[in-house]
Amino acid sequence: MENRPLCAKDVISRISEIGSLPQTLAAVLKTLNNQMSGAEEVAEVISKDVSLTFRVLRMVNSAQFGRRRKVTKISEAVVLMGLNSIKMLTLSSSVFGMVNDPELLRRCNIKRICRHLIETAINARSIAIETKYKEPEEAFVGGILHDIGIILMLLYFREKYLQVLDRMKADQKGITQAEKDVFGLTHGEVGAEIINSWSLPPKLAFVVENHHSPNATSMIPEEIELNNIIALADHLSLGPFDDYFPNVEENIEFVQLVGRKLNLNNTATNKIRRDSIPESIKLAEYLELDIGDILDILSEANNRLAELYFSLEKLYLEKQKLQTLVNGELIESTLESVQ
Ligand SMILES: [Fe+2]
Ligand SMILES: [Fe+2]
Secondary structure, three states, X not given: OOOOOOOHHHHHHHHHHOOOOOHHHHHHHHHHHOOOOOHHHHHHHHHOOHHHHHHHHHHHOOHHHOOOOOOXXXXXXXXXXXXXXXXXXXXXXXXXXXXXXXXXXXXXXXXXXXXXXXXXXXXXXHHHHHOOOOOHHHHHHHHHHOOHHHHHHHHHOHHHHHHHHHHXXXXXXXXXXXXXXXXXXXXXXXXXXXXXXXXXXXXXXXXXXXXXXXXOOOOOHHHHHHHHHHHHHHHHOOOOOOOOOOOHHHHHHHHHHHHHHOOOOHHHHHHHHHHHHHXXXXXXXXXXXOOOOHHHHHHHHHHHHHHHHHHHHHHHHHHHHHHHHHHHHHHHHHHHHHO
């Protein structure tokens, strides 16, 4: 199948064949989304996954929860941590478990993809809190899942998806254009399809499909709001690949446009971006996930900030220049009309 052009149907059907693969993820999400599920039921699902059980116990016994007595039972951990924290931890753990594929680890920078998902989720939750979106944890879940299409395409169409990465580098037109050129469809469309097949809330499928299109329309205002939150969070994070957002100035304009839609000022946006770095490092520790050397992460964050200021300054100067030109033309035409 790799040698002939793929159509949307091929991609979706191959992914549907393996739709049952992330079983823990689907089971955990279903249980957590069911308002009737109690701690015992959630604990039962978690207990079926050994590494997840270990992570939950590790987190509940960490300094953050300040317990003197060691917690050894998952049901007790669920009660102590609360369903929301459990949801965030289990979801992240299941998604990151999917990328733990030896061939994938050898061929691409998985650390960077994981870091992108963690940063986006943390940014999304902070934006949701700042803008008083009613379910900040839902924004976190959206952040972890928003690029699930990339993970699936990398897992099941590896060679073809590596062509997308080459195309992205060569054309500098961004990820969605490169995907359309190679596959004829985007990671958003693939991701939405799989979210629907897992029977997750339609709101999540909407944001997975549209997080690169902040002008996407919906009859449900909450879908638009959540999509804006994820779109902004995505742009505030380090991309999963080089050239994911090839143009820094377009990125800044995107951030400002979506920030305005969410009534978020620049100071709040910058604080969210700054705080996401230590929070991402902490979450990665809980998940025992290698997202890179801490010093590298911090120095890269500083470089990005410097690049951003440089571009902002350039944009400001260009606007000033434009304004001076417009003013000059106005004066000239006024003088002409007076003469
Ligand atoms: Fe994306
Ligand atoms: Fe993304």
